[in-house]
Amino acid sequence: MNKREIVKNGLFKTNPLFILLLGMCPALAITNKVDNAIGMGIAVIFVLVLSNVVISLIRKIVPSEIRIPVFIVIIATFVTCISLLMQAYAYNIFVSLGIFLPLITVNCIIYGRAEAFASKNNVLDSAIDALASGGGFAMAIIMVSVVRELLGTGHIIITNLFNSDMVLFSTINMWNWLGNLINPSNHTFISDFFSKHSISILVEPVGAFLVLGFLIAIVNVIVNKTKLRKESAGVSK
Amino acid sequence: MNKRVITYPLILGSVVLLSTFLLAFVYNITKPIIEENAIIRENQVVLDLFPGAEIKVVEGELTKDEKDAGLTSVVKADDNYVYTFNTKGFKEGFVFLIAIDGEGNFNAFHIVSSMDTPGHVDNVRSKNYSDIFIDKSYDTEFGDNLIITGSTYTSGAVADAVKIAGQHYGRIK
Numbered sequence: 027m028n029k030r031e032i033v034k035n036g037l038f039k040t041n042p043l044f045i046l047l048l049g050m051c052p053a054l055a056i057t058n059k060v061d062n063a064i065g066m067g068i069a070v071i072f073v074l075v076l077s078n079v080v081i082s083l084i085r086k087i088v089p090s091e092i093r094i095p096v097f098i099v100i101i102a103t104f105v106t107c108i109s110l111l112m113q114a115y116a117y118n119i120f121v122s123l124g125i126f127l128p129l130i131t132v133n134c135i136i137y138g139r140a141e142a143f144a145s146k147n148n149v150l151d152s153a154i155d156a157l158a159s160g161g162g163f164a165m166a167i168i169m170v171s172v173v174r175e176l177l178g179t180g181h182i183i184i185t186n187l188f189n190s191d192m193v194l195f196s197t198i199n200m201w202n203w204l205g206n207l208i209n210p211s212n213h214t215f216i217s218d219f220f221s222k223h224s225i226s227i228l229v230e231p232v233g234a235f236l237v238l239g240f241l242i243a244i245v246n247v248i249v250n251k252t253k254l255r256k257e258s259a260g261v262s263k
Numbered sequence: 264m265n266k267r268v269i270t271y272p273l274i275l276g277s278v279v280l281l282s283t284f285l286l287a288f289v290y291n292i293t294k295p296i297i298e299e300n301a302i303i304r305e306n307q308v309v310l311d312l313f314p315g316a317e318i319k320v321v322e323g324e325l326t327k328d329e330k331d332a333g334l335t336s337v338v339k340a341d342d343n344y345v346y347t348f349n350t351k352g353f354k355e356g357f358v359f360l361i362a363i364d365g366e367g368n369f370n371a372f373h374i375v376s377s378m379d380t381p382g383h384v385d386n387v388r389s390k391n392y393s394d395i396f397i398d399k400s401y402d403t404e405f406g407d408n409l410i411i412t413g414s415t416y417t418s419g420a421v422a423d424a425v426k427i428a429g430q431h432y433g434r435i436k
Binding site: 089102103107111 | 270271278279289297
């Protein structure tokens, strides 16, 4: 399989969350804030890349009968490493992610890529596949969290993962800047609108199901339309 | 068959060994930073209680009773002795601070975190509850006055802590 195809598959064609519906548990639980989604995305990419690389390196040594315990030990090791590193350097995200950080060990995406790809392909392809699948998962949970935080609280605030006091991006500032251009006498009218009409249920667990359901429906519409277009292009040829 | 009996455990053992080395390496790198951050967070809570206070760690070994009650550290914020407890209410991880001023009276109680049922924690967080021992002398016998019916485990942990903090203060004053 060529590398472009691997990237395309991981990010879009077989996106772990939107297409394969893998890793639903953390995706539903931690996507109430964009900060959490970014932290979880980084953790999953870290574990996925390192475990895929190691599993690919030792694929010819490990007999298939004991591959499952070997994979679990490797994945659990990297999950513990990222837990310790987050506890030391990104404590707020570590607390926010809570139990869902150690639970990456049993995330189907990671085990799935190890079993289906890394144990059968070379190191470079495995690393690319891990980056693409991890990136696809991260992209998906960030999309869910953007919708949930913006519509659920009326604003999005992204902080530095290593220093939660440092705000990197805030929609409040952006809306106020935009509001100032449109109506300088009442520059807060856009942020006021979002705050006033926030749908608080979206930051609750049930909101995660609703948002994910809508996003999966949109992805399915796009996928089906693309398929139809390709089919009709094939017929006309 | 015989070959498998040797090679499979050997491979699995090697993977576990390498994982252990990696974990030990990461643990040793992160341990001092995690401990340092914990102290900073703890001091921050003390500073929230006593703004601008100069914080000093109170040296000295804790007794078995003090350790059993979950007393983890004692610091001096100006004239106040601040006791940090990490104990078990209904569940593990009930962290709170009790302070005694220079005259030997309890003067602060603050819950940092708890895994207990929020209702039980709210019962002990209420001002009515802390008023039972705040402004009272460190050697006051509270008996069962600090036990709340229905929140026995949570309030029991605080009652034990108040007693232990008083004993510690009496020992070092």
